[in-house]
Every structure is written in structure tokens, then in C-alpha cells.
Amino acid sequence: MPAFFQYPAVNAKLKALSSNMLKEKDFQNLIELNSVQEAFNYLYNNTYYQEHLEKFSGQEIHRRQLELNLKKSLVLSEDIIKKFSSSDLKTFIKHYFKKFEIEDLKIILRTILMESEENYLTDNLIYIDRNKKINFNNLIQASSYNEIKKVLKNLHYAEILDEFSDQYQKNKNLFPIEMTLDFYYFSELNRLAESFSSKDKKYFDEIIGTHIDLLNLQWIYRIKRYYNLSSGEILNYIIPYHFKINRKELQSMSQENKSENLVKHIAYQPYQQLLEKAIKDENVIFERFFLNYIFKKLHQIKTESFFTISNILAYLYIREYESRDIITVLEGIRYSLPKDRIKNFLIRKEV
């Protein structure tokens, strides 16, 4: 379908939804509150989260429940966007949301195979029960690697689990599996984006590409700082797509010995400054520099074009960051952090 027909409807819908999003003022107000219950009341009475929290009205609410429902409200966007999309776009959107499924799957693997905390699963899974090809009850009641694999049969996940089966039995290490799941997610996303028009592809790169770049950057930094892996291993583990950092740079970064010197290998100015700042300033959580960078970029992009996928992607990211910020505030309130410190944990807070 030509772009001209494909996007206006969904973009108009998203624009309407965006206008409901929480404002700066809302976050101010939320931070001022003293208990999770008050925060719930605020969200219920003043924001669009009301419809997602309806079932708790008039009840005492637990923080975990609230967080879970905020997260769950996030994945409902999938249905809205799909309703307005052509079939190609639908496939892409469907896969975009698989990131939540993969996160769920990681939680399941970790919980079932390593810690097995009661109720942890039902309190934390947000997406995977939506997948009709998976028998949710059997999945969370599974008790071994092979049982999980069996429930996931016919899905690509089972192939991945199969590939690592022997290795897992030997060393009980989930790390390579998690890496492979992420790897699969991004490579599939990228594959689907290949059929995009050049404009769509541009915005895909601008948003998802930047995201991947920054993930790789943080990864390499952390490995260099805390672990000792060889260049070849690092390169095998990172997500093999790049936007503003090229292969050469990644390679020379992987061979660098000192984490502080990584900056030297990046040519792209904004990243260079970003990494430099992130390394220097130890008062702020390392990850937040990168999230805030993407956050600003999203706000720039979101108004740029009405006839491309930019709006959809920006909306999804911003919506996700919003709920992450709300959850941060909730946690801050719960653990009685000073008000101005809570602010410093928010993605939207300028760094």
C-alpha cells in the first residue's frame, strides 16, 4: 500500500493518544505524593491509565500489581496499531512487540530454572500470555528446560533452546541463550524493515538503529570495565547491526584495553560526547544518559513526518519510557527517596 494511504489513519489515532500522555506537571505532582495508594489515585483520577486500572478502583493496591498493569497497558497499543495497519506493517508491528515476549521468556527461564520464587511469574509477565500459540498455563508450570522447550514447540524459540540444549545441560548457563534471543529479535526486526520504503527505513534506522548502537556501546563499555573478553568474543556477542558506528570502529573498540579510551574510537560526534559524559559523571546512572539521548531524539522525530512509520515508532518508544518513568517514581515513593533524587532517575530528566 502506498505510504500516503497507509499512515494517516494510524497517525491520527496515535496523535490523539499522545495528547493524553502524562505532562511534565503530572510527573511533578506524582513525585510530590507520599504513598503508592496516592499515586494510584492520582493516575486513576487524572490520566488515561484510568481505563487500565478500572478493576482496582476502590481497592487497596499493591505496588507490584500497579506496575504490572502499567506495563500491561503498554502492550495493548499493539492491537490499536494493528487495527489501522496494512498486512506488511502488521507483521512488523507484531514482531516489534515480541521484545516484550522475549523479556517474558527470559524471566521465565531464569525463574523456573534458577530461582523459582513463588508468584513471581504471574506478577511479572506482561506479554507472553497474549501469544495464542503458547499454552501459558503449561509454560509457567513447566519445571525443566525440556518442558519449557516442549511448550514452545513450533516457535522459533524452541529451535534456539534446542540449539543450546546440550550446552545448557553441561554448564547451566543461560547467558548465551538470552543473547541469542535478543539477536534473533533484532535480526528479524531488521529483516522485516528491509522491505520498507526508503523513508520508512530512514526513520527505522534513526530510532531502532540508534537504539542498537547505544546498546552495543554500553555493552562494550561494560565488558571492558568489568570483564575480560577477547575481541572476537565481544564481536560475536554484540548485536550485528550498526547505524552511526561502523564495523571498523566496533572492531577497534573491541580491541581497546581501557574502558575510558573507548571514546577515541568513535567518530560520530554526538555519541562521542554522550559516552564521554556518561563515563565522567558518576552521579547519574550510566544507562540513563543513553535513554535520555534516545528520548530527546524521539521528541524531535515524532513531529517530522505524517506519512512514515516515524510516528508509530516514536509513539511506542515514548509510551514505553513514560511507563518506565512512572514505575521509577512509584519505586521512589515506595522506598521513600527524597523528592529531588527521584527526579534524577527519570528518563525524561535532562542530563
Place this chain on the structure above:
Amino acid sequence: MGIKIMKKFQILGLKRNIDSITEEMMRNKEIELLKTEKYHENFKSSQIKNSYKSCFNKLDRILDSLNLNKIIENINFDKLNKVDLEKFKDFIRPIQQKIDKLERITKKLDAEEKRLNNLIKHVYVMRNIDIELQSLKNLSYITLIFSSLSQERYERLIENVTEVPVLVLEVNRDQDRVWFFTFAKKNYQQKALDILNSANFQRIELPERVKGQPREILNQARHRLNKIEIIRDQISLEFKKLKHRHQSQLLDYYQQLLVFNKITDVNNDFYGKSDYFFITTGWISEENEKEFEKLISNKYKKVIYSSQEVKNVEEENPPTIIENPEWIKSFSSLVKLYGLPKYNEIDPSLFFALSYILLFGIMFGDLGQGFVFVSLGFAIYKNKIDFIKNKNAAYILISIGFSSMLFGTFYGSLFGLEDLIPALIIRPMDNIMFWLGFTVMIGILLLITSMIFNLFNSFKNKDYTEALFSDSGLSGLILYLFLLVNLAFYGIQSKLLMPASVIAAVFIILLLLIFLKEPLGNLLTEQRFSIDKKISEYILESAFELFDTVLGYLSNTLSFLRVGAFTLNHVGLSMAVIILSEMINNYAGSLLVLIVGNIVIMVLEGVVVGIQILRLEFFEIFAKFYSGSGRELIPLKIK
């Protein structure tokens, strides 16, 4: 006939009866339970540990590995008694062990076979090299690693191993994997292995015992493969023995565990529990209830059973069970394409069935072709046709077939031949304008009926706003009739029925009523003449709606022209076939054309007419009175 009356029941009972009461409810195939959180917060939804689940899963796997058929036709509840899990475990343990052992061996064989096949594949590539492969393994300064990777990862590996001094040599590849040698200096061996590990490589060990040149290795591997085949045969024989010996007892257990596993799941999903009691709520049909209540109160003295009628349909959202005679049911399946009737709605199945049959006859009137439909329907009914077992199709075919035959005699049409039998009533092709007008009249009748249905529905639900002021309510109905009468009178007499000013006045008043639907409705129900929206918004919205309404009357009515058009279309197509057959000179040829032509008409036009009627029903008729937003009852079932 129609929709069954539902009641919401509640059961409060002793916890020790919980399993058997669940069983009773499962036996009754028309009970739906509500999820716990929907009705009670005070009872904790404490989860009972389902100790059947693990046993059931185990058994399920055993049945799978023994290849036993798990489909159980009818569960015989009376034969069920509590499973003694300990006994079950004792019974199953030796079988499990045996199976485990066999499966372990099979797995080993699989691995071995895979390895051998791999080996053969790759050694085959080197079959012309005259080196002892073994000697490559024991080099003093260089390590040799033979391994495989997925293609994607291999490509990345090649790009990524720039730093470590290793040599990667591709040996072979298929669609997704690459096999290769990696040569590394001894002191870099660990580094090389780390990198390969991070790519999740699969090492292929050259077998220890195997010595010699590639060709010899190949022979040995093949020999070993043959041996594996023989062992496999023995294993499958063992499996068969096991199956034979334990079959009936395993299936017995399976049936019991299946039920009890489900019962415990139901207990967890649908029941609220306190220390001694449990509580549950669900839907049951009124006619079903009496018996069920009697059963429960007779069997379990200490159970409190209570039920209440549906008070607020919107809030409670009861499920719908339609009950109809078989042949209407088959049309219900078409109605379901649109949606199930809401609990308090009229079930439109009968009306739908009658109008469908009528319209089909009018649009596809042919004595011969109708007869073919009827015979086809009978054949399906008698299970004579292998690939269609659906009784619905049989009923539908028979009824529309008869209708088609009836109208065929009216039109005097037999297999598209118009001159073989006399027309009993009319030949549509000779009276085209009359015929089109006539079908529009039928359409008008159907539309009026559907508006009356809407009136009936809304009065029944006490929705007076909809009943009095909506475009398919009373105001709408009067407006529509008023327009029709005036038009008809003007059409026949060429003058106005009433003075133009009166007509305009009545017209405008009726339109105003529809326009002011919401404030008037509020006046009626809450005694206030106001609206909840902004006035400007309301005016804009209603103005468009009004425009759409008036246009809608016209288009809905004219839409029925297609009924007449298809009658003519049918005659037209038949004529084309007849002309074609006459063009062929020999007798057999023209008969063949006639037969093939008739088949084409029946399939092509039959489908098109069928769909067109569905369209008429759904868009023109259902839209007026039928919401179709009901939900189906989901009974408790074993599976």
C-alpha cells in the same frame, strides 16, 4: 425456540465435597462458571496444589512415547473413583524407568548416528587425501579443531577473528551450516576455543579409535550405522511389548487423571475458598436448573444452592444459548457470522431463515437446478458424500433447493430452458419493470418488519429513546411509511396526496424528532431536556446522521433491486448457455454444453446469490434491529 433463559447460581459448600461437585457440573454440559475475581474479593482465591498435574503430565508423556491413542470419546463418570496417587506412582515407575532407559539409548543412538553422518559427509570431502587424519590431531605446534557453525555465525566469525592468529579453513557447507577446520598455534588454543564458544560452535571430534585414511574411516562409519539400525529395530520391539502389556491399564489411569487434573484446575480457577467452605458462581439455563438443583441438594445435604434471575444484562453479561429446531439451527450458523444475539435480544434465526429461503427462490428460481440442490442436500444428509459431513449444509441446501424449485415452476424454468414447461405465474424476463418493482416491494416489507422488530426489542428492554425517536424506531418507521405512501400516490395519480405544506410540515416534524433523539430521550427518562455533549458537537453530529438516515432509507430500499436483477441475471445466463449449445451442431455436443453450462450456473450463480442475500440480510436488515453482540456459553469441559 429462541434464546434460553439464564440464571445466575451460587453454590456454597463444604470443601470436602469440592471435587465431586465440580464433577457434577462438568457432567452437565451447559454450565459456565465465572472467574473468581469477578464476584468475590472476600474469599481468597487460595490455590490448591494440583498434585494430579505432574502425574498427568508424566502419564501423558508415557502415552506419547508408547504411541497410544489418547482420544477418549465418552468419559464414563460413574466408573471414576479417586486415584490413589501412590499406587499410581508405583505402577508407573517401572514403566517409566524402562521407557527412560529405552529413550536414553535412542537418544544416544541419534547422537551417534548424527555424528557418524556428519563424519561421513565431511570425511567424504577428503576421501582422496592420503593422510592419516589421526596424525593431524597430534601435531606438536598446532592445534586442529574441526567444527561446524550456522552460516550466519560463520560469516561473522570470519570477520571477527582478525586479532587472534588462527587460520579458518572451510571444508563444506549446506543451506544453513558450515563445517570448517580451525588451525591455531598451541599457545593460542584457549583463545581460539573461547571465540568459537561465543559463537556457539559444535565441535566434531574425530573418533579416537578410528585410525587410517579417510576412506577407511568412511567404511567403518558405514558399518557402525548399519549396526545402529539393528539396535533401533530391537528398541521399537521393546516399545511394542510395553504398549501391549500395559495398554488398558494406562488408558484407565489416563481417563481418571485427565478428569481429576481438570477438576483441580477448575477448583483453582473458579472457586473462592475459606478454611472449610468454598463458593462459586456461574450461569445455568433455567430449564437445566431444576434438575441440577435437585441433584445437588439431594446428594449433598450441606450445600447451599441459590440462584437469581438476570437483572442487569449490561452489567452481568450473561451468555447466550440459542435453541432452535435442527433446520433453523443450520441457518443460525450463518447468523453467527454476524454475531450471536445478545441475551435480551430477539433471536433472528427464524426470520433470517425464512427470508433467506424466500429471497433465494426469487433470485434463483429453477425447477431443475433446485432439484439438484435438494438431491445434493439429501446426499449430504444421508452421509453419502465423504468430504462434507456438515449437517448444516444439508439443511440449507434442501430448503433453498425446494424454494428454488417452487419459484422455478412459477417462472416456468427448467435447467435454464424457458420453453419446456409453462410459467405458472409470471415470466420475469417479459415483465422487467414490473418484476423489479415487485422485488423492491418485498424489500420494503422486509425493512418494515425489521423496524418493527427493533421497536419490539427496544420496548422489551425499556429503551424508550431508541423505540420512539431513533431512525429505525417509531419515528423512523412513520417517516419511512409516510414517504412511501406519498411517493406511491404521486407515482400512480401524478398528484400529491396532501397539500405540499402539510407534507413538508409532517416531514420536518418527524425529522426533528429523530434529530432531537438524545434530549427527548433524556426528557423521557430523567425529566430534563438536555444533552451531555457540547451543543455544537451534537448539532453537527446529528445533522450528518440525519442526512445519512434519509439517504439510508432510499439506498436500503433500492438495494433490494438486486433481488429482481438476479432473477433476470439467472435467465440471462441460461440464455447464453442455450445459445452456446445451439451453436454446436451435433446432438451430444450441445447436450454436453448444456450440462457444463448448468453446472457453471449452479456453482457460480449459486454462490453469488447466496452471498448477495447474506449481504442484504446483514447490511439492510440486521443493521436495523440486531446488535449481535452476545457471547457464547463456555461450558466446563474436560478438554
